[in-house]
Amino acid sequence: MSDISKHGPRCAALIGPYGSGKSALFDAMLAAAGQATRRATNGRAHVPGTEMRVAQTSFLGDVWTLLDCPGSIELGHISACALAVADIAVIVVEADPARAAMAAPSLRMVEEAGIPALVFVNKLDALGGPIRDSVAALQEHARRRLLLRQVPWREGERIVGYVDLITERAWRWRDGAASEPAPFPEAMRGREAEARAALAEALADADDSLLEAIVEDRTPDAVALYRPLHAEEAAGRADAVLLGAAEHAAGVRRLWKAMRHDAPDVVETAARHGVEAAGDALAQVFRTVQAGHAGRLSYVRLWRGSLRDGGSLGGQRVGGIWRFPGGEATKTAEAVAGEVVALGRLEAVATGDTLGGEAIAFPSPPAPTYALAIEPIDRKDEVKLAAALAKLVEEDPSLTVDQVAETGETVLRGQGEQHLRAAIERLSTAIRLETHRPQVPFRETIRREVRQHARLKRQTGGHGQFADVTIEVAPRPRGAGFSFVDRIVGGAIPRKFIPACGEAAEEAARKGPLGNPVVDIEVTLVDGGFHSVDSSDMAFATATRMAVQEALAKADPVVLEPVEHVTALVPAAFTPAAQRLLSGRRGQILGYAEVPDRPGWDQVEAMVPAAELHDLILELRGQTLGLGTFRHRFDHLAEGRLRQG
Structure with a gap:
């Protein structure tokens, strides 16, 4: 890592949908840089396809860290952290x-992160139609302009290379090797000229000299095109589109060269984040890993300064620095600005933290959409499970753990079935677990008023127990909660016993005749009787509980289920499917509208019972090419039905 160029170490994040071939491109880029891919787990449990891969290499003298992010939409927060x-x-x-x-x-x-980007159209060898159709389809989902830099070179039905629109040079692919320059294919003259003219016109809006050349019908040279293209990329207004087939190493070196020319250096990126160039070492944590024998590792990008093993960063002593040449963890003595390294023994540091200076903005985890209740098969492992869950959430902030007091369950929440399955597999290496659908916190209330009398009279030798109460139990408006009213007059019950009656009434409402907490009722103490010797707080509390329980059973009890306000976000083509799905889950559709600043997407709003939400994300993604998601919040309680699974 000593061959650091004038740019300093730079970092590129490879992101994209599952199945697009990111990992193949990651491996091919390392191979093109002369770096064999090595995968080391540092003793930690690894679930394939669910984690970021980190590797360092150099290409033409420039030092790079590549971050290969998982493609599942459920693991999108990993990509956000990398960006x-x-x-x-x-x-x-x-x-x-x-x-x-x-x-x-x-x-x-990428648009939300404000980061420059290149679009790599992979698996080009499988393209059947015109490349312009592929770019146009992508443009429907992008706010930035997507500018095609290359056109495929076809011989018959087979794509054998590409023509670069800026340099107008042709390159023939060689399977598993670098492309070779080739004579310009005359059959492509017309198509290449048309594509180059379209690129020039798209860039002319941002460059007066280029616009002048087009108006005067002069053919712009490579510099005249590259200058505005680079400016548009740097400003986040356009992304260049490159072509290739990573499985065959096609287009990989061209991608490397585009990255060399188009990627800003660490000083420019740090400035975009508001970090001043001068100052002590400053780093940001973007990943936390429990790495077996290596302990807890905090992966950081060093924005400025340098750091030595054993030195201090943000008031904490660093206990080890690791680089990742080819993906293999290797201990080193020092790191410099721009590098991505892992730091040991930073126990009080969390993902997203800035160490050594001013705080830098970091993406917040998305709200969970799927949950499972978990418990150890062996009760002796409960403490062990709690510790393991704490470490799991440290590693992945898009996971949350709730201890639900109402149901007594430990609930793990995340972004979907795959996300939670990977988390549970990691936990299961040390603890045998059972999982099930979380219980829904149902409530109940009553629909009519009841008057109820209860008397407690017990004689067990010495002082007995005596209390006589008459209550009225009545429904209250939804959301009004529990109320206790004292209407005792004439000393029918001594004042000193009234508080015990109120506490007992509220306690009795914690579990109604249908087995759920009772809400939105008013219990009024209207009459009673006492004994000068045998009455006590305990006696009146017992009598009140008896009266409330009997009254609730007679007051036409009804189940209340929580209803959530759901906003589903889907590509517009799937809006009708999303509406049908929500309606089929007892949802009341409130309407739909275009998502602001998100081309081609709609948001569908509905009121849906919470009992219907458990696997909603699975079906929603199943009907939307895996793209749909939703957010929800509690809205109200409504009369419903018990449904726990």
Whole structure:
């Protein structure tokens, strides 16, 4: 890592939908840089396809860290964390226009991060139609302009290379090796000229000299095109589109060269985050890993300064620095600005923290959409499970753990079935677990008023127990809660016993005749009787509980189920399917509208019983090419039905 160029170490995040070939591109890029791919787990449990891969290499003298992010939409927060520290993103997409919508979350994530990006159209060897159709389909889901830099070179039905629109040079692919320059294919003259003219016109809006050349019908040279393209990329207004087939190493070196020219250095990226160039060492944590024998590792991007093993960062002593040449963890003595390294023994540091200076913004985890209740098979493992869950959430902030007092369950929440399955597999390496659908916190109330009398009279030798109460139990408006009213007059019950009656009435409402907490009722103490010797707080509390329980059973009890306000976000083509899905789950559709600043997407709003939400995300994604998601919040309680699974 000593061959650091004038740019300093840079970082690129590879993101894109599942199946687009990111991992193949990651491996091919390392191979093109002369770096064999090595995968080390540092003793930690690894679930394939669910974690970020980190590798360092150099290409033409420039030092790079590549971050290979998982493609599942359920693991999108990993990509968001990577983008927060990267200089440039490579959005890997498939060539098939029918699968363009799959790239929408990645395109949006890059736009929201404000990071320069290159779009790599992978699996080009499988493209059947014109490349312009693929780019047009992607453009429907992007706010930035997507500018095609290359056109495929076809011989018959087979794609054998590409022509670069800026340099107008042709390159023939060689399977598993670097492309070779080739004579310009004359059959492509017309198509290449048309595509180059379209690129020039798209860039002319941002460059007066280029616009002048077009107006005067002069053919712009490579510099005249590259200058505004680079400016548009740097400003986050456009992304260049490159072509290739990673499985065959096609287009990989061209991608490397585009990254060399288009990626800002760490000083520019740090400035975009508001970090001043001068000052002590400053780093940001973007990943936390429990790495077996290596202990707890905090992966950081060093924004400025340098750091030595044993030194201090943010008031904490660093206990080890690791680099990742080819993906293999290797201990080192020092790190410099721009590098991505893992730091040991930073126990009080969390993902997203800034160490050594001013706080830097970091993406917040998305709200959970799927949950499972978990418990150890052996009760002796409960303490062990609690510790393991705490470490799990440290590693993945998009997971949350709730201890639900009403049901007594430990509930793990995340982004979907795959997300939670990976988390539970990791937990299961040390603890045998059972999982089930979480219980819904039903309530109950009453629909009519009841008057009830109860008397407690017990004689057990010495002082006995005596209390006589008459109550009225009546329904209250929804959301009004529990109320106790004292209407005792004439000393029918001594004042000193009234508080015990109120506490007992509220306690009795914690479990109604249908087995759930009772809400929105008023218990009024209207009459009673006492004994000068045998009455006590305990006696009146017991009598009141008896009266309330008997009254609730007679007062036409009814189950109340929580109803959630649900907002489903789906590609517009799937809006009718989302409406049918929500309606089929007893949902009341409130309407739908376009999602602001999100081309081609709608949001559907509905009121849906909470009991219907458990696997909603699974079916919603199943009907929307895996793209749909939703958010929800409690809205109200409504008369409903018990449904726990």
